[in-house]
Amino acid sequence: MKKEYDPGEIEQRWYASWSEKGLFHAEADSRARGSYSMVIPPPNVTGVLHMGHAMNNTLQDILIRFNRMEGLNTLWVPGTDHAGIATQNVVEKDLAKRGITRHDMGRDAFVEEVWKWRRLHGDKIIDQLKRMGSSCDWERLRFTMDKGLSKAVRKVFVSLYEEGLIYRSDYIVNWCPRCHSALSDLEVEHEDEDGFLWHMRYPLADGSGEVVVATTRPETMLGDTAVAVHPGDERYASMIGKKCILPFVDRQIPIIEDAVVDVEFGTGAVKITPAHDLNDYEMGIRHGLERIVIMDTSGVMNENAGPYKGMDRFECRRVLEHDLDAGGFLVDKTQYTVPVGHCYRCKSAIEPYLSKQWFVRVKPMAEDAIMAVKEGKTRILPAQWEKTYFEWMNNIRDWCISRQIWWGHRIPAWFCDECGEITVAQADPKVCAHCGSANIHQDSDVLDTWFSSALWPFSTMGWPENTPELKTFYPTSVIITGFDILFFWVARMMMMGIKFMGDVPFRDVYLHALVRDEHGHKMSKSKGNVVDPMDVMDHYGADAFRFTLTAFAAMGRDVRISDKRIQGYRFFINKIWNAGKYVLNKIEGFDPDSVDCSSLRFSLADQWILYRLNHTIHDTREALKGYRYNEAAETLYQFTWHTLCDWYIELSKNMLEGEEKIPTMWTLYYTLKTSLELLHPIIPFVTEEIWQEIPGKKEASIMVAPYPEVTDAFAFADQAKAMAFIIEAIGKIRSIRGETGISPKARIDVVLRSNDHKRQSLFKANETYIRELAVTQNITFIPMDDPRPPRSALAVVSGMEIYVLLEGVLDIATEIARLDKQITKTTKELEKKKKKLANQNFLDKAKEEVVDEQRRLNDELESKLGKLKTAADLLKD
RNA sequence: GGGCGGGUAGCUCAGUUGGGAGAGCAUCGGCCUUACAAGCCGAGGGUCACAGGUUCAAGCCCUGUUCCGCCUACCA
Numbered sequence: 011m012k013k014e015y016d017p018g019e020i021e022q023r024w025y026a027s028w029s030e031k032g033l034f035h036a037e038a039d040s041r042a043r044g045s046y047s048m049v050i051p052p053p054n055v056t057g058v059l060h061m062g063h064a065m066n067n068t069l070q071d072i073l074i075r076f077n078r079m080e081g082l083n084t085l086w087v088p089g090t091d092h093a094g095i096a097t098q099n100v101v102e103k104d105l106a107k108r109g110i111t112r113h114d115m116g117r118d119a120f121v122e123e124v125w126k127w128r129r130l131h132g133d134k135i136i137d138q139l140k141r142m143g144s145s146c147d148w149e150r151l152r153f154t155m156d157k158g159l160s161k162a163v164r165k166v167f168v169s170l171y172e173e174g175l176i177y178r179s180d181y182i183v184n185w186c187p188r189c190h191s192a193l194s195d196l197e198v199e200h201e202d203e204d205g206f207l208w209h210m211r212y213p214l215a216d217g218s219g220e221v222v223v224a225t226t227r228p229e230t231m232l233g234d235t236a237v238a239v240h241p242g243d244e245r246y247a248s249m250i251g252k253k254c255i256l257p258f259v260d261r262q263i264p265i266i267e268d269a270v271v272d273v274e275f276g277t278g279a280v281k282i283t284p285a286h287d288l289n290d291y292e293m294g295i296r297h298g299l300e301r302i303v304i305m306d307t308s309g310v311m312n313e314n315a316g317p318y319k320g321m322d323r324f325e326c327r328r329v330l331e332h333d334l335d336a337g338g339f340l341v342d343k344t345q346y347t348v349p350v351g352h353c354y355r356c357k358s359a360i361e362p363y364l365s366k367q368w369f370v371r372v373k374p375m376a377e378d379a380i381m382a383v384k385e386g387k388t389r390i391l392p393a394q395w396e397k398t399y400f401e402w403m404n405n406i407r408d409w410c411i412s413r414q415i416w417w418g419h420r421i422p423a424w425f426c427d428e429c430g431e432i433t434v435a436q437a438d439p440k441v442c443a444h445c446g447s448a449n450i451h452q453d454s455d456v457l458d459t460w461f462s463s464a465l466w467p468f469s470t471m472g473w474p475e476n477t478p479e480l481k482t483f484y485p486t487s488v489i490i491t492g493f494d495i496l497f498f499w500v501a502r503m504m505m506m507g508i509k510f511m512g513d514v515p516f517r518d519v520y521l522h523a524l525v526r527d528e529h530g531h532k533m534s535k536s537k538g539n540v541v542d543p544m545d546v547m548d549h550y551g552a553d554a555f556r557f558t559l560t561a562f563a564a565m566g567r568d569v570r571i572s573d574k575r576i577q578g579y580r581f582f583i584n585k586i587w588n589a590g591k592y593v594l595n596k597i598e599g600f601d602p603d604s605v606d607c608s609s610l611r612f613s614l615a616d617q618w619i620l621y622r623l624n625h626t627i628h629d630t631r632e633a634l635k636g637y638r639y640n641e642a643a644e645t646l647y648q649f650t651w652h653t654l655c656d657w658y659i660e661l662s663k664n665m666l667e668g669e670e671k672i673p674t675m676w677t678l679y680y681t682l683k684t685s686l687e688l689l690h691p692i693i694p695f696v697t698e699e700i701w702q703e704i705p706g707k708k709e710a711s712i713m714v715a716p717y718p719e720v721t722d723a724f725a726f727a728d729q730a731k732a733m734a735f736i737i738e739a740i741g742k743i744r745s746i747r748g749e750t751g752i753s754p755k756a757r758i759d760v761v762l763r764s765n766d767h768k769r770q771s772l773f774k775a776n777e778t779y780i781r782e783l784a785v786t787q788n789i790t791f792i793p794m795d796d797p798r799p800p801r802s803a804l805a806v807v808s809g810m811e812i813y814v815l816l817e818g819v820l821d822i823a824t825e826i827a828r829l830d831k832q833i834t835k836t837t838k839e840l841e842k843k844k845k846k847l848a849n850q851n852f853l854d855k856a857k858e859e860v861v862d863e864q865r866r867l868n869d870e871l872e873s874k875l876g877k878l879k880t881a882a883d884l885l886k887d
Numbered sequence: 888g889g890g891c892g893g894g895u896a897g898c899u900c901a902g903u904u905g906g907g908a909g910a911g912c913a914u915c916g917g918c919c920u921u922a923c924a925a926g927c928c929g930a931g932g933g934u935c936a937c938a939g940g941u942u943c944a945a946g947c948c949c950u951g952u953u954c955c956g957c958c959u960a961c962c963a
Binding site: 223227274394397405497532562570578580587595596647663749842849852853854867 | 944
């Protein structure tokens, strides 16, 4: 084995090996062992791996590998998402470089171009996931525009349509004038911007006065069809029913009353533009108002805008303001913060726009999805997200699913040019279902990308066929994803899964945090703070990267990735490597299969590490089962480095001779192997590399080795406690050495003074540990009747005093100072304890075991303090 | 406007039934001890945002204040 761990070559080699052996594959066999399944949140096919993916896939892979080692029939379905608008934008940009627009090509050619793009670049992110070690079943790789998935999409659309849950209607939608498409409410990002509130006057038609309205969007006045005031607003009572004149377009519009109007806001009179504002649209329906669309699909003013026709909407605003002012219509203009919606893809300002769109009536499905969580059929973790889920589900509005783009699932609806009716069908119809005319054409819109994603947990398993996959693996065990797509995706999968499969799509939902930069800022290209996971892996290896993400994945908290931290865990990987190297070297030629471990005479140190290992197994398993990733990582880090390496391996160096040799070799072998298996789900590569070198009979890969289980055979609680005393003593002696500046090489003499015979014999029997790890020479045991050794440093442990003889080793003054420091510290602690125990209420009301514990600690501190004081006095004389 | 999360060591963060405040990095001192200097041994450092309350006991539970972040919203 090489001196330093080199991840690059090793990671590549093992991934290929696992793949060749078919270890990622799961068969759909419901008779087999229990099953465990997951579907990947499909990354955009245009995507490149970012920190979010890295986090997401690491957490998934850990659970997949853990459960696979548990012996479950474990499936992880991978795939990619066609990502309608995003992908179309990418390909359009590509074409633009060649001076071509999609309109030059036409729809069919453009769609073919996107497929071509996908074939060329679409698997990049898949390769990156492999680089991370993701153990997906690649034989089952799916794409949301696959034949099978497209079939599922059509089936769902047609069913919902027939049930009346999908309908087509005029409505105000979020329109992106750049993408030329409607967007769902979720695809709009709101942001407060500095704007203005314009007050403008509309003269009354009968010349009896004027009404002043306030608006943040003066250009929409061109589409006004009413002015509304609150019922009973005395200021305007006399105007109700009258008409006012809209400047520039000279339209007469009524003044109406509606309870929605806020008396306090602005002038208490609001202009109503039913075709360009949702509120106004709804008010328009209530009052039967005309709807005048004043812009085209690019946000350019149309013929209804009269003299402003042909102007961009923002240019129109500027010109109109000038004209209003010039015409004496502008009363006031004040600074005002206004929330503006932006397209989540291209960031253009969203235009509320009246158009005909397809919608899903989601209320009934939302109710079932709420019930499923309330009844515990699906658990949402961390639990605080449940509330958010309910909140959204309860206030859900119909889902606009049509998009005016070309890349995506075409809506399976055909319009009849003869009778005007709509035919919705799974198979492309030849004639209109209503009048039989062959003169039909398909709706040009495609479906919202999330429509197909909503079906992902069952469409990837072959639905609508009744496949063995569905039987074996549905519902999936858990979905792991970022909280940012709880509504986009998780909620909709819940609705669709319950609707079409009759059961929830997953038992658990685990929502992880966002990965941010080290200062807590969201990573973005414009900020230039993006850390590329591929760079990280090039530098530190996939294992170090995965371990970092895991250690940071505390439930419900943002993750701040920092280079330093990754480096720290890179060192940890190297530490494991070196421990492996040490153990393998020491057990060379050792055949673990020839040893019956139940007949081995384990040393105290052996028993101690086996006991600690048992605990580590328990804690790690519990943490993983509870999605407490950071705890699992922390537990294993502490055990491997600070228990196994710092203590046991050091202790083992003096136990590889004589009768201790075989038990020590076995313990080294066993502890290393088990630790690697425990670590494998988090850091698959380095663990496999070392594990393969371990002697003895074992599985073809650590990937399919059984995950370690707690065993009664190592329930060495008493021995572990005894060893802990020795470790404590070694620590105390080392501390004295360190603090008083005794040379690390100087073998010192130590006197252990105690009347505790058991303790004395324990230390006598295990003298070697102290001699080697605390670098001592003579260790003398004396009873409490014997006088304290003069000119010595003192450390107090429970039931024993430890004296380090200083004669000729160092200056007494240093030790006096050291003791004084400890006396101060101990006195403080003791005071706190005394105060507590002096409180009668505490003694009366606290649990008995708590009081006893406090008394014990008090006594211990008291005795320690006394000893320290005596020792200090002695030295001062 | 509504909702959620957070404020713990210089930095990044743990701390799940309330009972002696932790880790990593950074800092300081000492070590090339034959697995590892990407390492080993030792040390220093915190009125757990602030103010109240509950309790024998609060980083943890309750109320209020404040600061930061996020989500959500049809206040023109």
